[in-house]
Amino acid sequence: MALDVRRLRMLSQLKASGTMAAAARAMNYSPASISQQLAQLERDVGSTLFVTAGRSVRLTPAGTALATRADEIIEALDAAEREVRRLGSAPVGRLRLAIFQSAALAVLRQVYGRLRRDFGGIRLDVAHLEPRVALEELSRHAVDIAVLEEYPGSPLPKPRSVTTRLLTLDPLYLASPAAEHGSAQPDPRARWALEPEGTAARRWAEATCRTAGFEPDVQFESHDLMLHRAAVRAGLAHSFLPGLAVGGSGDDAGIRLDRLPGDPARSIIVAYSNSAVDDPVVSTVAEVLQDSFADNSRSPGALGSVGP
Incomplete structure (x- = not known):
């Protein structure tokens, strides 16, 4: 099953932000939406990706590994988008x-x-x-x-x-x-x-x-x-x-x-x-x-x- 890039971005943001609420603010989603999408990502990969610790969230080893790969994927996609923009006749984005x-x-x-x-x-x-x-x-x-x-x-x-x-x-x-x-x-x-x-x-x-x-x-x-x-x-x-x-x-x-x-x-x-x-x-x-x-x-x- 292909992984949803949007959910990978959410996991990457969760790693950077440390809390579900901060990740939601950064991505302009509700915390509930972020939580639902990440729960689906866990089902997609068949592994627990994070655990809650009070108000903060801690990534599991599987979550850390996937978030690291997600960062690489997102950077590659962003670089591809920038390259396409440079080749276009007018800036679009x-x-x-x-x-x-x-x-x-x-x-x-x-x-x-x-x-x-x-x-x-x-x-x-x-x-x-x-x-x-x-x-x-x-x-x-x-x-x-x-x-x-x-x-x-x-x-x-x-x-x-x-x-x-x-x-x-x-x-x-x-x-x-x-x-x-x-x-x-x-x-x-x-x-x-x-x-x-x-x-x-x-x-x-x-x-x-x-x-x-x-x-x-x-x-x-x-x-x-x-x-x-x-x-x-x-x-x-x-x-x-x-x-x-x-x-x-x-x-x-x-x-x-x-x-x-x-x-x-x-x-x-x-x-x-x-x-x-x-x-x-x-x-x-x-x-x-x-x-x-x-x-x-x-x-x-x-x-x-x-x-x-």
Whole structure:
């Protein structure tokens, strides 16, 4: 009996993820579906492939052996697909993109518009993931391409299996309520909207405040930069906002934006597997992303007014 490649992919993902739930998330299935398909794979091969241990899953020796072979089969199939793509007259294929919020809001309209106009054979599925999670998913082949951010002094720990390139430098602003007419320096008396502790953005923000001589009083803590922006606009907090989160629009109604000493910027990068460097679909999407970020930097009002 021929083994189902989809089930082999599930077993490979289970080995990489360690839990049924994580494998299901990575492959966009329900845990029940993954479990049913792997149970059928066990029946197909006539052997127990995994055992549960609490919330985690441990592969049996037979499962480990089959998963190792599955990795080889999947890599061979993916290589064959890339070779066929290279021989085609136009790139055709389906990719899963991981991207964080402010980048998605800034460029996805341009990306999809360009793909529809010039590359109708490419389907791009999007997952909203924070950079560290996106990098993990990329390493597990759960996504094909990822847009990531790096704050000054905090490069992401990128595995050797991943290729990256810079898309743009996104300037970082001190954001304060426009009605305050305050200083261009961080205000030690202000309350702040910052990203959660442990993130590169939070470490950079705290270091910036400490350089100015104080610890920030954090009232709003969220990955959501739109919440930060709304808190500043409402006069409830100060924040540090990147240009993509405010349309790069300088002073706007409701928010005052000031450049910081040294003109810091976060790096926006695209990442994909080394094995996909010559994949025309991956290369095309990476180029479209690059062009879209370039267009965004030339169009300061891309997100519209920051005012009420």
